[in-house]
Amino acid sequence: AQSVTQPDIHITVSEGASLELRCNYSYGATPYLFWYVQSPGQGLQLLLKYFSGDTLVQGIKGFEAEFKRSQSSFNLRKPSVHWSDAAEYFCAVGESNAGNMLTFGGGTRLMVKP
Amino acid sequence: EPEVTQTPSHQVTQMGQEVILRCVPISNHLYFYWYRQILGQKVEFLVSFYNNEISEKSEIFDDQFSVERPDGSNFTLKIRSTKLEDSAMYFCASREQGPTGELFFGEGSRLTVL
Numbered sequence: 001a002q003s004v005t006q007p008d009i010h011i012t013v014s015e016g017a018s019l020e021l022r023c024n025y026s027y028g029a030t031p032y033l034f035w036y037v038q039s040p041g042q043g044l045q046l047l048l049k050y051f052s053g054d055t056l057v058q059g060i061k062g063f064e065a066e067f068k069r070s071q072s073s074f075n076l077r078k079p080s081v082h083w084s085d086a087a088e089y090f091c092a093v094g095e096s097n098a099g100n101m102l103t104f105g106g107g108t109r110l111m112v113k114p
Numbered sequence: 115e116p117e118v119t120q121t122p123s124h125q126v127t128q129m130g131q132e133v134i135l136r137c138v139p140i141s142n143h144l145y146f147y148w149y150r151q152i153l154g155q156k157v158e159f160l161v162s163f164y165n166n167e168i169s170e171k172s173e174i175f176d177d178q179f180s181v182e183r184p185d186g187s188n189f190t191l192k193i194r195s196t197k198l199e200d201s202a203m204y205f206c207a208s209r210e211q212g213p214t215g216e217l218f219f220g221e222g223s224r225l226t227v228l
Contacts, residue, residue, distance in 0.1 A: 044219040
């Protein structure tokens with residue numbers, strides 16, 4: 001069965017600092033990988049996704065993520081965090097079929113200090 | 115920008131009552147989903163729906179749950195006899211045809227069972 005682990009429940013960074021949110025997955029085949037962001041009172045918004053090809057993927061809002069098969073990781077990065085990035089971030093893995101059922105990690109809550 | 119809309123945003127009900135959560139997916143989407151997030155826990159897959167039938171469901175989606183697409187636009191989740199542990203945020207999602215289509219999530223319906 002597939003699973004996703006986000007080791008950091010809470011992270012606090014200063015505005016302007018770089019950010020890396022960790023995600024490790026367990027999946028037998030080539031995974032479809034996603035990062036979603038959830039702002040308070042909002043739904044889940046897709047930041048970026050990886051299906052195949054270039055292992056470094058660019059997303060919205062200046063985010064990127066790198067797929068590392070050898071480490072079973074798909075960490076999310078941003079070079080300079082803005083106060084508006086404060087939110088909860090979810091990593092998810094999907095099955096490589098038309099069902100596209102997603103398995104989510106537990107989430108990482110990001111707080112940004114001024 | 116097209117979006118998935120959910121109603122109600124918050125519902126409070128007594129244990130044992132029936133609840134219907136409503137979703138209007140994006141109009142040209144063909145795959146529909148319900149996920150839920152119990153407070154402080156992971157987002158969990160409940161069910162996927164395609165071509166007017168359930169395509170996948172999780173262990174959570176027992177006989178107390180049902181889904182329906184009663185007309186061309188709405189997609190509903192019914193809980194027949196609510197339990198305390200059904201209290202959660204329920205997210206509807208939809209996507210276009212094709213295995214790599216992005217899931218678009220609604221803002222969620224918070225269900226509180228007393």
